[in-house]
Amino acid sequence: MKAVTWQGKRDITVEEVPDPVIQEPTDAIIKITSSGICGSDLHLYEVFGPFMGKGNILGHEPMGIVQEVGSKVTNIKVGDRVVIPFNISCGKCFMCLQGLQSQCETTQVRDQGTGCALFGFSKLYGEVPGGQAEFLRVPHADYGPIIVPEGPSDDRFVYLSDVLPTAWQAVQYAHIPEGGSVAVFGLGPIGDMATRIAKHLGAGTVIGIDLVPERLARAEAHGVTVLNTNELSDEDLVDAVKQLTDGRGVDAVIDAVGLEAHASPMGKFAQTAAGVLPDTAAAKVFKNAGIDRLDALYHAIDVVRRGGTISIVGVYAGMMDPMPMNTLFDKQIQLRMGQANVKRWIDDILPLLTDDDPLGVDGFATHHMSLDDAPHAYEIFQKKEDGAIKIVLQP
DSSP, X not given: OEEEEEEETTEEEEEEOOOOOOOSTTOEEEEEEEEEEOHHHHIIIIIOGGGOOTTEEOOSXXXXXXXXXXXXXXXXXXXXXXXXXXXXXXXXXXXXXXXXXXXXXXXXXXXXXXXXXBBTOTGGGTOBOOSSBSEEEETTTTTSOEEOOSSSOGGGTGGGGTHHHHHHHHHHHHTOOTTOEEEEEOOSHHHHHHHHHHHHTTOSEEEEEESOHHHHHHHHHTTXXXXXXXXXXXXXHHHHHHHTTTTSOEEEEEEOOGGGOSOOHHHHHHHHHHHXXXXXXXXXXXXXXXXXXXXXXXXXXXXXXXXXXXXXOSOOOOSSOOOOHHHHHHTTOEEEEOSOOHHHHHHHHGGGSSTTOTTOOTTOOSEEEEGGGHHHHHHHHHHTOTTOSOEEEEO
């Protein structure tokens, strides 16, 4: 089969690799029909090389048709149309039963000290072959796959794999009061969808903050008040948010930026320096040193009101990044964060994927491209060229 593989920093190729096979009685094989490229994939493309293996198959936002099931899989059958959550969870352990599927005790990657295994996401999360391919082996298919109806295009459902539950959890964790205010830093796919979900769930003032004109225009078209960080100093940004919120600051902030933020020259220097070290040494830097660019998080602390909540959905990595603990404490700010617990939120989201399409999923992708075009897709997504905000690959 064809698969999108990692060969090195900014080196993505499409290769012929062996077809996956059933290895455990709880496995299934899925014929992929669509698979998104996520902002987290850009971490692998650019930053997380020390944890990647040459030939790793990328992708964690797949959907498709069930081709084969193991002997213990009874919840899905051959021919079913399914979406595959990006996190691999068993549904039976203590953590899964708490609704914390991203911490599944069955698939936790204990040798790396991380949570549950993820599709297509480096040694840090199990090095499980991903879904940017023609076929995918799905472990724990007796729990994970989400059956979706026949008929509507893949765009109606593919975002159940990651974008929708991740954005939904970010909004839930933000605890926005009815009619309250929220600022979303970063209007990539997750931040953009979070603004839509916040509005749908009753937020009164939704502010989107970014520096990419196409992202800002897209959010503004959906009724979001937008602020361009290229046009505002740090002080002016805080003032602009306060002017929109009675001088108080927003009730909640969603940080959908994470370690791929612009600016922060010291963070950029640390990432670049780690990238030229041997893999073993670079991995230690990533795990134990401050390699993130924390501008968005610092700004979140500045613009949230006293007693407000910051929901962090952008992925950070460094262990020793300086945090303004005195300010967090003084302002009584609540922090919530973590990988999305996909299955926890599906029952809330599925009823919204109707003909009315209140979240605008049908037009959410800016690009649909073939699997063969994946190297180009990664390049324009990483460089923010050609209006690439969300790309879906189709074998």
